[in-house]
Amino acid sequence: MYVKKPIKEYLDDLAAKKPAPGGGSAAALSGAIGVSLMSMVANYTVGNPKYKSVEKAAADILIRVSKAKIEFERLVDADIAAYDKLSKALSQLPKGSPALEDYFKEAAGVPFEICRISADCLKLCEALAKIGNKDLVTDTATAAILLAGAFFSAKYNVYINLKYIKDMDYIGRIHKVLAPLEESIPKLKEDIIEKCEDVIGK
Numbered sequence: 067m068y069v070k071k072p073i074k075e076y077l078d079d080l081a082a083k084k085p086a087p088g089g090g091s092a093a094a095l096s097g098a099i100g101v102s103l104m105s106m107v108a109n110y111t112v113g114n115p116k117y118k119s120v121e122k123a124a125a126d127i128l129i130r131v132s133k134a135k136i137e138f139e140r141l142v143d144a145d146i147a148a149y150d151k152l153s154k155a156l157s158q159l160p161k162g163s164p165a166l167e168d169y170f171k172e173a174a175g176v177p178f179e180i181c182r183i184s185a186d187c188l189k190l191c192e193a194l195a196k197i198g199n200k201d202l203v204t205d206t207a208t209a210a211i212l213l214a215g216a217f218f219s220a221k222y223n224v225y226i227n228l229k230y231i232k233d234m235d236y237i238g239r240i241h242k243v244l245a246p247l248e249e250s251i252p253k254l255k256e257d258i259i260e261k262c263e264d265v266i267g268k
Contacts, residue, residue, distance in 0.1 A: 068146070069139045076142075085153060090145035090177045093219035097184050098138035100212035101131040103205045104191055110199040120197035127190050134187050138180070145176045145223075167231055174227035178240060180220035185247045188213045188254055195261040207262035214255040221248065 068076045068087065076095070080087050108128035111117045117124065152169040159165055191210045198206055221244060228237055 067143045069142055086146040086149045087142075088145075088149065088223075089219055090149070090180065090223040091142050093177060093184075093216045093223065094138050094141035094145060094180050096212045096219065097180060097187070097216035098135055098142065100184075100191075100209040100216060101134045101138060101187050103209040103212070104131045104187065104194055105135065107194055107198040107202045107205050107209070110202055111197065114199060117197070117199060123193065123197055127194055130190055131187060134183050137183055141176055141180055141183075145180075148173045148176045167233065170227045170230045171233075171236065174224050174231065174240070177220035177223035177227075178244075181217050181224065181244060181247065184213045184217040184220065185251060188217070188251060188258075192254060192258050192261075195258045200265050203262045203265040207259050210255050210258040210262075214251055217247065217251055 068079075068091075076087065080092060105128060108124050108131065111124040112121055112128060114121075148169075152166075152173045155166055155169040188210060191206065191213060195203075195206050195210070224240060224244065228240060231237060
């Protein structure tokens with residue numbers, strides 16, 4: 067499991083001529099870094115007398131992004147595992163075999179989770195931009211950029227697998243969730259950055 071190993075090993079393998087880790091795993095890592103920054107901002111808000119009025123809200127954000135961090139860490143390795151299983155299935159099963167569908171669904175399901183969690187955390191980041199410790203405003207902005215990047219990076223890894231799935235109900239359910247998020251996330255990210263820039267400019 068890469069999460070238990072030095073970051074250099076992960077980055078070296080990501081850069082190497084290896085099929086995994088790849089973009090989906092990297093998206094999960096970006097999300098993990100984003101929520102870690104949010105946790106730092108929340109930690110510097112909770113217990114600070116200047117932010118006493120928003121302490122409860124900041125503490126709630128801290129709890130939620132701490133859980134998201136655990137999920138992102140899991141997905142860093144889950145994406146690699148799903149790809150490995152798909153790769154083995156492709157080498158062992160006949161081309162076009164219906165049995166491959168489940169492997170493609172699993173490979174799509176991991177980045178789909180990354181998309182969903184990234185979107186949820188980006189909404190929390192918007193709240194944090196309003197109430198979080200202003201001394202760490204650049205960290206909040208960076209978190210928003212990383213989470214939006216994680217969403218869109220993972221989205222492409224969902225779609226590349228959907229290409230090989232024939233279950234139209236499954237495809238429809240995925241698109242029903244992702245399509246509105248594709249529309250809303252760029253604006254949400256820009257709104258967060260604008261709030262942060264307002265603080266930086268003061």
